[in-house]
Amino acid sequence: MENLEALMHGFGIALSGNHIFLMVIGVLLGILVGVLPGLGAPNGVSLLLPLTFGMQPVSAIILLSSMYWGALFGGSVTSILFNIPGEPSSVATTFDGYPMARDGRPTTALATAFGSAAFGALAGVVLITLAASWVAQVALAFGPPEYFAVYFLAFASFIGMGGSPPIKTLVSLAIGFALAAVGIDTVSGSVRLTMGIDEMVKGVSFVVAVMGLFGIGELMIAVEEEFHVKAISSKVEWREVFRTLVGLPKHGWALLRSAAIGCWMGITPGGPTAASFMSYGIAKRLSPRHANFGKGEPEGIVAPEAADHAAGTSALLPMLSLGIPGSATAAVMMGGLMIWGLNPGPMLFVEQKDFVWGLIASMYLGNVVAVVLVLLTVPIFAALMRVPFFIIAPVIVIICTVGAYSVSNSYLDVMLMMGFGVLGYLFKKLHYPLAPLVLAIVIGDKAEDAFRQSMLMSKGSLGIFFAKPLVTTLILLGAALLLMPTIWRTIGRMMPRSEVKP
């Protein structure tokens, strides 16, 4: 295994006191930007970038990628504690993480999230180590039709998994699509749906929508329903952290499956956000306890977290080997690579062995550092749940306001965020599901672009989605996932009552 040999060489480079120190700094800063909604890893990384100009490229990338790991972990903290996703990819973590924390088990929820996240990240790095060149080839097979098929698959695995009234689900989904279309359209270059407000040309930011829908909306629900967070013991619960981690292998199958979904979505253009949603959707369908999802089910935390981190990690590979940034943060790092005099692309692995394998080795180490640091912070974060509601409520409003503002220094975004807050409250109260709306905002316009690019390529023929084995398989898989609930219901009706699956 020449890759393993190279990896050992990489460890030799990454394992120095200086580098471990950079990892700790990077991870701590990353946790900070991850926890603060509105600030994300891309902001943090672009601020650190100038500091790295004087460094060795390996040291620089170790600092920046450690920040990325920290931000990935930190993003889950506010999702779980306050229902405010710090990063787009941690929205799905709110579905079960927040109910569990509200139920008096914030320590368990955080530890479950971090443990599964670490597993996912590890799976991503192992994939990079063993299959770097193969993975690069896979990514090249994706043209616009395949992109569309991947997005379709993500929607199909998540939508129609039930619970909410179907027409309300449809309205919610469609609103998400409409919001995703606001601004300049990539394919035609024309301005769409700005409703006469000039500034809307920039589009509706996902963070603004989520902060309102989830953060403010949930706050209103909590106040109105007089929801009190269950008392949490004031002892520091190290034992609980430990017990949760030891208990994680219970969810072994869910961990493996979610990591696989994450790796797949990280290499293909789906990305971490779509991966976490898809993984959650599939976990809910396959779990025997699926009625418990949304009420604090551990597997509902394991699935999105493992997938999110697996995708976030494996998304760095296309950046290095092809020069396609798999995420906004990867784009900033790519800018960094060029400044340090390295050209991301197929030759990087050949010409810059020290750099590439030093980075890959640092991914193992950086993640270990990140998970240790973040687990140490669990009791601190969990203690936040003990702050009385009359103090925490205005703090949440301020965090959401500043978060919405800092996305693009815009007051309009703050007002939009408050509007989304009211909408989120109404939707929640009346059982409109929010998740389809959020997923549509994130990948709706990408799916539309991919569809229209495909149509340009095929001169308007839908046949392009069945022209090659890869795209056909993806589309059929998506269709099967979409129709599965209906089919099961039909089978259920035809069979005697007692044999119906739960």
Next chain:
Amino acid sequence: MVSGRSLEAATALITGAFGAAVIVSSLDNGIGWSAAGVESGTFPLIVGVVILAGSLFNLVQGWLHARAVILGPSELRRLAILFVPAAVFVGVIPLIGMYVAAALYIFGAIAWNKRGSLLLAAAAAIGTALALYLMFEKTFQISLPRGALGTWLGF
């Protein structure tokens, strides 16, 4: 008091109005197929029609099946206690800036509560403004709005 019926109706009207706006706005962009492929208004038009039709359905459905009372007087009062100060906070940001607004908001919220004290309120207010400044202005170089007050004071 708010009945389930009126809340359902209000929500359906909001979503429906949004759907209608999307339809109208999409007509500016061209519908169907042209030399440049699928025109940019096509997809928003479909989405707008789905929103509008779905909202009409939800309106009727909500009217027929909603619960009689969904928000009693005490629920409304609690909502108002949260929402009104929050809205005022957001509303005064252009006037007095983020820092002062946040500090006053925190101060008011804590001082108002029977479990809070003036000392705690003052400490929390100053702490919030300071934390915001250090975190955003200093560490991440994002300048928060200073409002008309800030301009007047020359910041």
Next chain:
Amino acid sequence: MSQKPTFAAIAFGLAIAFTGAANAAWQPAKPIEFIATAGPGGGTDNFARAVQNIVTKYKLVEQPIVVVNKAGGSGAEGYTYTKAMAGDPYKVVFGTSNAWNQPMVSKVAYNYTDLTPIAAMVQDEFLLWVKQDAPYQNVQDFLKAVAAKPPGDVKMGGAQSKDTDETLTRMIDKAAKVKFVYIPFKSGAEAAVQLAGGHIDAHVNNPSESIGQWKGSTQRPLCAFSPQRLPDGPKVTATQNWHDIPTCVESGLAIPQFQQPRTVWLPGKVTSDQTAFYVDLMKKVQATPEWKEYIERTSQTDTFLIGDAFNKFIKEDIERTRKVAVDEGWLISN
């Protein structure tokens, strides 16, 4: 001059004040915001940050500089924001030719006349790229093959719609009497990967967008849309550097020049002192070795345009784009 001011000293001081007025009459008194009309990592973002680094390194300005990304709406967000800041000399917006081209083809809420031009600091080059294993050795081969196929069968990818990449594609259409179908992607980097995967047949990326792919032998340039060959330099592949790529004109595609200027603007309604301050600042930036290094690293061309030369350039570029836009029916009616 701390003690008795003599007549001579006063005269001397006045003289300094007057000669200095051209470049030092106005000095910034609070932090300056650089607005990049592209996301972190994009070409315009790198441009803004390169200038920021140089200004900070040489302490050319006393005040701190913050880079803010306003990339929404293909940059329209940044320009619209700057337009709303009329009269504020602490906002400097960094962009490309889309400052004047975008308002021509989309209903955005600004025009370049709402901004105060400072400088066009550097020009990014365009090349015509095909897949490494494509059978064409030169532009003529390629264009013949395109002409032999039914119109719309050969796919040209590019960044954004109705922006430079598509304008150039339509100019090639016209010059070579062919018809490409243009597939817009979010960025040039994306187009490069699509070409490597064989999903499109060609693109017209800037050097920095495809250098990694050229090194890695997934795609190669056929010709450069510049008046003379790109400058000599280190080898990019085993055998070639940028200078080895012929210009399009010498290989028989009659498009003598197509470049993307990287531009700097202030909001409208600023004073001439303030404008002069920033023009001077950009001049100082342009004179540093770090700036040369930035230009070389990104394989751009050093052309520094200010004042009338910049205005003339804008006029010419608008004429050229308008011709294409009229033919393609892109012009919006305002």
